[in-house]
Amino acid sequence: MKSIDEKLQPILRTVLHRNAGETEFHQAVHEVLESLGRVVTKHPEYADEALIERICEPERQIIFRVPWIDDNGDVQINRGFRVQFNSALGPYKGGLRFHPSVNVGIIKFLGFEQTFKNALTGLPIGGGKGGSDFNPRGRSDREIMRFCQSFMVELHRHIGEYIDVPAGDIGVGGREIGYMFGMYKRLTNKYEAGVLTGKGLSYGGSRARKEATGFGCAYFVQRMLETRGQSFDGKRCVVSGSGNVAIYAMQKVLSFGGTVVAFSDSDGYVVDEAGIDLDLLKDVKEQRRERVSEYVARRGNGARYVKDGSIWDVPCDVALPCATQNELSGPDAETLVANGVLAVGEGANMPCKPEAVRVFQKAGVLFAPGKAANAGGVATSALEMQQNASRDSWSFEKTEDRLAGIMHNIHDACADTAVEYGAPGDYVLGANIAGFVRVAEAMRAMGVI
Template sequence: MSNSYDKIASRDPNEKEFLQAVHEVFESVKIVLDRNPEYRKASILERIAEPERIITFRVPWMDDRGDIHVNRGFRIEMNSAIGPYKGGLRFHPSVTLSILKFLAFEQVFKNALTTLPMGGGKGGSDFDPKGKSDAEVMRFCQSFMLELQRHIGHNTDVPAGDIGVGGREIGYLFGTYKRIRNEFTGVLTGKSLNWGGSLIRPEATGYGSVYFASEMLATRNETLKEKTCIISGSGNVAQFTAEKILELGGKVITFSDSSGYIYDEAGITREKLKYIMMIKNIKRGRISEYTDKYPDAVYTPLDSSLDYNPIWDHKADCAFPSATQNEINLKDAENLIKNGVYVVSEGANMPTMPDGVDLFIDKKILYGPGKAANAGGVSVSGLEMSQNSMRIKWSREEVDNRLQQIMRRIHRACIDAAEEYGTPGNYVNGANIAGFVKVADAMLDQGLV
């Protein structure tokens, strides 16, 4: 394993996020390779960590003043052993090749865990839709799709939304694809409900992470009722994580964005959550505005001089990191445990740094890694693909029931794989092993491709 990882690290030494994700998976599957030498003989590790295709392109667009800008577009088609590439598009200034490769790599195993026939991919641009007019976002999306349309299709690669790509952006992207290709197909997921979208899709990642936490708690004969929960982020994932926690009787005390976080000791009720949704979804404002209406809450601005994030330093039972990668370092993890947190269910992708993960595992808390806990989003994307293919529409209750069943199966797959390979209760190993074995077996079946 070390030799395989060292080769990848020497080839891509500056891709720290990608190497972090690869190292975690490789560490988990060492025992799998020892029991199954055919994986080593077929160089599965080397092949699974190398994208099948990387597409990079320029995206020129014009702003409302007539000035021309150029951004960079990407699509990483990582692995198609079990189905068409599937994964979101991210529009954010932080987008780099390393981040998209890490996300695509994680997506391969996440999609395998869902039991749906989807391979793994990811894409996006360093374009920032914040502060742009609808017309500017439309022109950017049209330019982006002029190139992307050459590489995607409902049986080839089916992108979805991610950070910076919501219903507005998906609409502009889909409209451009339809006009260029002269076809109405399920080439994108996250579409509006009245033209092919699925119910529960905006809620799915947040709901799924709560369902996964509930499954973990059930192993100790507990539920989320009366549990105090810390949530980071304030986008779709955080909002619908909070909604489902409240529905199940839990209490939410925090939300955050890139400027800072709010702490509401009394709890964020449904009415307060509705106000947050208005701030973030309609006004596209900052979370600090929450204290204008609810002055008893405390807003803490981001302080980059600190070596920890104070959002993780509050008394609670559960934490749902739902903002971005590597938002929990070792000190944050220590603070969480010190304050009584014993359930962590990741709504974001790889939000906990490796030493924080090691601490969670060492302390034997209920820790659900992102590739398992936040698989609800791509699961409902897969259900949207199924509905598009069959030209039908399922009810909200049916989609939600299917989502719960999928999250239950993912939890069971993690438990079973961890036990089979000698690390019972280790959801990191369980998720990595269960996803890896499914993809590796498909790769063996299909030969050297």
Template sequence: MLTDEYVKRVYAQVEKRDGDQPEFLQAVQEVFESLQPVVEKHPEYEKAGVLERLVEPERVIKFRVAWTDDEGKVQVNRGYRVQFNSAIGPYKGGLRFHPSVNEGVIKFLGFEQILKNSLTTLPMGGGKGGSDFDPKGKSDAEVMRFCQAFMTELCRHIGQFTDVPAGDINVGAREIGYLFGQYKRIRDEYSGVLTGKGLEFGGSLARTEATGYGLCYYTAEALRVLRDDSFEGKTVVISGSGNVAIFATEKAQQLGAKVVTASDSNGYVYDPDGIKLDIVKDIKLGHRGRIKEYAERVPGAEYHEGCSGVWTVPCDIALPCATQNEIDGASAETLVKNGCKVVCEGANMPSTPEAIAVYQKNGLLYGPAKAANAGGVAVSGLEMSQNSYRLSWTFEETDAKLKSIMESIVAESLAAAKEYGHEGDLMLGANAAGFVKVANAMVAQGVL
């Protein structure tokens, strides 16, 4: 509940202006609830209008993307880039290609990115972008033509010292390669303007694994500090089967857990003996297949239509790695009933407010997305550093830096939670720790 008068006033303004953007309103309300003890302790933030400025993007770019399909027919999509906040560094955040993309979705992602990037301690502001283009079912040539058309407009607004996009849902190595090539062709410069690049042209080792590995490093550290526990011997349920889910599965298995599920937009598979990751990688990374194929190839595995059913599988730890709002209140209640004690988020805002309330009521260890899935943008920031130095670190060096960053996020969050009277609350702590750094930078830089 919002009780602070300053916070309530600003949220009412957001509702009035952006009432047609439910995902953005949800993200703002969740953050604002956590920030109430912070703004009460820092009245200077109200005088400086920090919250009013925080929820208003510095720039929203919306553009037409016209491209030609393999039949020679012109197709038209919408492109977006929201440059939300640059108080602590250039805008940084991924590009998402999915039919669900609209301005509200991109704004919610960009808003979350402000605090997520702040938590990494790296000098990165918050931004996000994408398009309602769906690469599924498209040929490589169609994806290339779309990416080239998209970058032809986007290149006017980005740069290594201005705004550095990365990948997100449906924007992987193939798409980043096409986008980078078009930027280089138009701007005639070779720079670290995009992250998630191939290793041959400026990418970083461990970037592909970063979000999934980072999620597990965060979860392991939170378990160690708050529960004197670990992944060892635990049953883990993971949603999704993209990069985040695959490498969260890989690291959880390395840490001694048994991961029993994987899913995609059609349904989920349950393997009581533990997911065979080589088969999932072959299906999803090898030939972009559907997860249903797993059950056809692995004796004893079950396939179920409907991806939400994954949360009915009994587990000790749940790691949602698919998409926003995939766990609602009913699914959260089922998780608790079936013995789940830990939920840490690999996707962006995968739990509804009702689900979060269930976690908190039942004392689950809850790691919010902006903290738990910050590993991807953390290694993106490390890729930017390597590009600036014109060098490459080894996988082991980068992975060690990632692990250190994720462990520091847990420590920062717990310290902030204690400072503002909510000891052990990782959600409030993450929001408070990320916000204070950005707010102080905004105040120091004047009214912008």
């Protein structure tokens, strides 16, 4: 706790005590509190009425049983979660994650981060997160449908377009959103299009939503590079992951003139020095749902697959961790710095461990934290809500233009806030303070609730 202002250390001790064993949540709170010492010194009113303590405590935590029947006729039991963290700025907004690693601590960390991320967008959305320890990998479409329907039987009691609006996350794409929306419609007897985002275009989805998180990350990093008179043009890029965020971050990097030379999944990584064949990767992952090793089998051209190992051993100018939390360690960061990395942008939620962030900052590497750099997904979800509310549908170009503007505004807010609080170039501090202040001002206005 040495890096946290002494006025805030009791808050961290309370969080650690009340949320025992939830290491990712502890990590997320610690990172934010590290930035807030300067705020409470400059604005002591934020230390009144237990405001920061209230921000660190979810408004509501829901845990429920999800029974479903597999293709063999056997009953399976999973656990579902929804943490409605903060609604000071609007209805709870945040994705659903289906992955065996999901537990209440993971969901709380994601909901806490989501609160500040959503605030940074400038849009009227609060923070929440949810999911299940269900593993969709290897399951048939019918099994996934039955699971999603059972999950929604309970979740539908707690959501609504003015209450809580879930979306997708790891393991939850358009297929899963469709199954859940259909069940919600059947259970409620309402066509409430704004209750879920990430929907298909045929039933109220937004163009550019699928691309938004990856595109947004690339827009943010491009803006960050511009502060040093540089861009993606001609840069070697490494992107971890090969899911939705990673694929569309790669697509936008390519459009900016960069070359993506490596990507990964949970089994290993691919190095393609000639630059990735994005169409092939999309076919492997989005159409065939295969592992990245299949890319190498079909690509030829000198591409190679490395089982296990670290993708961060591949030299690059720009690194975009887009897979999952805590995937990039301190030693990984040291390797990247030794290999000359110029910028790192978090496409996933908190993919860099704290020691890795310190390595990048000490070395003067441009570093974009996830709560800022990957806000494009939730921003476009809010735009989807706007279209649903007005019974409208925007063009891809209009939606992407709005996304680009939002990401540029987030970058500038983080950069300007860092300067205001005496830490120019520290995007972590800038993002934490800018997001916190917006949430805190709304909470102060509403009294002790």
